[in-house]
Amino acid sequence: MTARRGRPPRDADVLSRARILKEALALVDEEGLEAVSMRKLARRLGVDPMSLYNHVDGKDALLDGVAEVLLAAIPSPPPGTGLRETMSALAHGFRAAMLGHPRAAPLVLTRRLASMTALAPVEAVLGPLLAAGYPPDRAVHGLRAVLAFLIGTLMREVDAAPTFSGTGDPGRLADLTGSGLPAVVAAAPYLAVCDHETEFEFGLDILLDALAP
Amino acid sequence: MTARRGRPPRDADVLSRARILKEALALVDEEGLEAVSMRKLARRLGVDPMSLYNHVDGKDALLDGVAEVLLAAIPSPPPGTGLRETMSALAHGFRAAMLGHPRAAPLVLTRRLASMTALAPVEAVLGPLLAAGYPPDRAVHGLRAVLAFLIGTLMREVDAAPTFSGTGDPGRLADLTGSGLPAVVAAAPYLAVCDHETEFEFGLDILLDALAP
DNA sequence: CTCCTTGAATCTACGCCGTAGATAATTCAC
DNA sequence: GTGAATTATCTACGGCGTAGATTCAAGGAG
Numbered sequence: 001m002t003a004r005r006g007r008p009p010r011d012a013d014v015l016s017r018a019r020i021l022k023e024a025l026a027l028v029d030e031e032g033l034e035a036v037s038m039r040k041l042a043r044r045l046g047v048d049p050m051s052l053y054n055h056v057d058g059k060d061a062l063l064d065g066v067a068e069v070l071l072a073a074i075p076s077p078p079p080g081t082g083l084r085e086t087m088s089a090l091a092h093g094f095r096a097a098m099l100g101h102p103r104a105a106p107l108v109l110t111r112r113l114a115s116m117t118a119l120a121p122v123e124a125v126l127g128p129l130l131a132a133g134y135p136p137d138r139a140v141h142g143l144r145a146v147l148a149f150l151i152g153t154l155m156r157e158v159d160a161a162p163t164f165s166g167t168g169d170p171g172r173l174a175d176l177t178g179s180g181l182p183a184v185v186a187a188a189p190y191l192a193v194c195d196h197e198t199e200f201e202f203g204l205d206i207l208l209d210a211l212a213p
Numbered sequence: 214m215t216a217r218r219g220r221p222p223r224d225a226d227v228l229s230r231a232r233i234l235k236e237a238l239a240l241v242d243e244e245g246l247e248a249v250s251m252r253k254l255a256r257r258l259g260v261d262p263m264s265l266y267n268h269v270d271g272k273d274a275l276l277d278g279v280a281e282v283l284l285a286a287i288p289s290p291p292p293g294t295g296l297r298e299t300m301s302a303l304a305h306g307f308r309a310a311m312l313g314h315p316r317a318a319p320l321v322l323t324r325r326l327a328s329m330t331a332l333a334p335v336e337a338v339l340g341p342l343l344a345a346g347y348p349p350d351r352a353v354h355g356l357r358a359v360l361a362f363l364i365g366t367l368m369r370e371v372d373a374a375p376t377f378s379g380t381g382d383p384g385r386l387a388d389l390t391g392s393g394l395p396a397v398v399a400a401a402p403y404l405a406v407c408d409h410e411t412e413f414e415f416g417l418d419i420l421l422d423a424l425a426p
Numbered sequence: 427c428t429c430c431t432t433g434a435a436t437c438t439a440c441g442c443c444g445t446a447g448a449t450a451a452t453t454c455a456c
Numbered sequence: 457g458t459g460a461a462t463t464a465t466c467t468a469c470g471g472c473g474t475a476g477a478t479t480c481a482a483g484g485a486g
Contacts, residue, residue: 005434005435005436005437005478005479005480014434015434015435037471037472037473038472038473038474039471039472039473047435047436048435048436048437049436049473049474050435050436050437050474050475051434051435051436053474053475054433054434054435055434058473058474059472059473059474106323109368110319110323110368112372112373116392119389119394119397120394122394122396122397122404123394123395123396123397126396126397126399126400127395127396129396130396130399130400136399136400136402136403137403139400139403140400140403140404141411141412141415141416144366144369144407144412144415144416145362145412145415145416145419147365148361148362148364148365148366148368148369148412148416149358149361149362149365149416150365151361151364151365151368151369152360152361152362152363152364152365152366152368153357153361153365155322155323155361155364155365156357156361156364159325160325176332179329181332181333181335181336182336182340183336183339183340183342183343184332184335184336184339186339186343186349187339187343187349187352187353189349190349190350190352190353191335191353194357198354199354199357199358199361202354202357202358203354203357203358203361203362203420206358206419206420206423206424207416207419207420209423210419210422210423211419217450217451217464217465218449218450218451218463218464218465218466220450220451220452220453220461220462220463220464221451221452221463221464228463228464250442250443250444251443251444251445252442252443252444260464260465261464261465261466262444262445262465263445263446263464263465263466264463264464264465266445266446267462267463267464268463271444271445272443272444272445
């Protein structure tokens, strides 16, 4: 930009992968996923767009990096905890991590992640299950069922999250009386509102009841 | 393109919303979501890019349209069917519709859809639940829990689907021995493979057992 | 101290993208 | 026949991701 070319002097503000990921997450939080561009991100960092490529493999790799930052925020429960409590704590930790950055959460929920960071929570679930004597195949089935539910609920929850102003659920269901959908009409009051917290506990309880009774 | 300007003569090949959506779905099937552009789609239709805007509100609306096409392929089970059977049939119908177009499925699974098409399956689930005497709030909770699971499983299933060549699951788990993740290592054989059919039935059974016993 | 390799930041340029706005050609209602 | 509406095309703008060349300081080799 205004800056000179060439390698930066020793004391200059150093660009680094960590700084880039942090700023990228901030950008997503503020303006949403679709607003992310290498150029805009570089502008925020006061740097030439192409400089980013010295620290990150491209836009896709950048977004993978942001996803890992989100995942790293999930705390692993202490080892002594009981089975069901462990699984519940991890589910809630996952949810909290996503709700902390609703606009960025789709990066975790929709991308196939291949990093080690993603395996820490897996270990935290599988460990207690195996220790409790579950056969490994059944443990993996359980893990996958819970994870599927988590991803689905959080996708709903996260894109219903208010971006900045308060336009939430209402208004999405126009008057349907006489639309040939009697059950929808009958349940309309309950369809119109959605307490995500309640829905989350409802589904999670069913699954955990079946898996860790 | 090579064609003349102005309104097309009465007999000419007419561009229409339906033709556009159909070609768009074909394009997604062949090249994936990220390859979709108004220009490329227009090229396939032998038409100027801007012509599309006479039938579709923009790229986003186009993709919403494709999503609706997918949703419309879910059959509603006949009215006489039992409660659990109905819900199971709808879940399997949803899955089949998504697996029929794995690259397009994220359009349904990740976008907030506001169309009437999306309400038909909802009616088909809610109807039997209410008829069976479920209080509407509980019916809605159940619907949402199952839907969350469906979305989560299908997202996994659909982006594991082979794009064209046979590179499936294996190879994603490098050797982790000595990585400090003993449970992951112990369950590795089961983590490495994923029979989506089995996983689907496993989770669905748990949920339906709890909701329609 | 000098020379050279190497790493990081910059600059330029290319080919895409979505779509606003103007223009032309045809049909339809009257 | 005449005007309004419909639809396709053309042009143009600003933004995008990133390949490739260039510049310059830091740090090691002699």
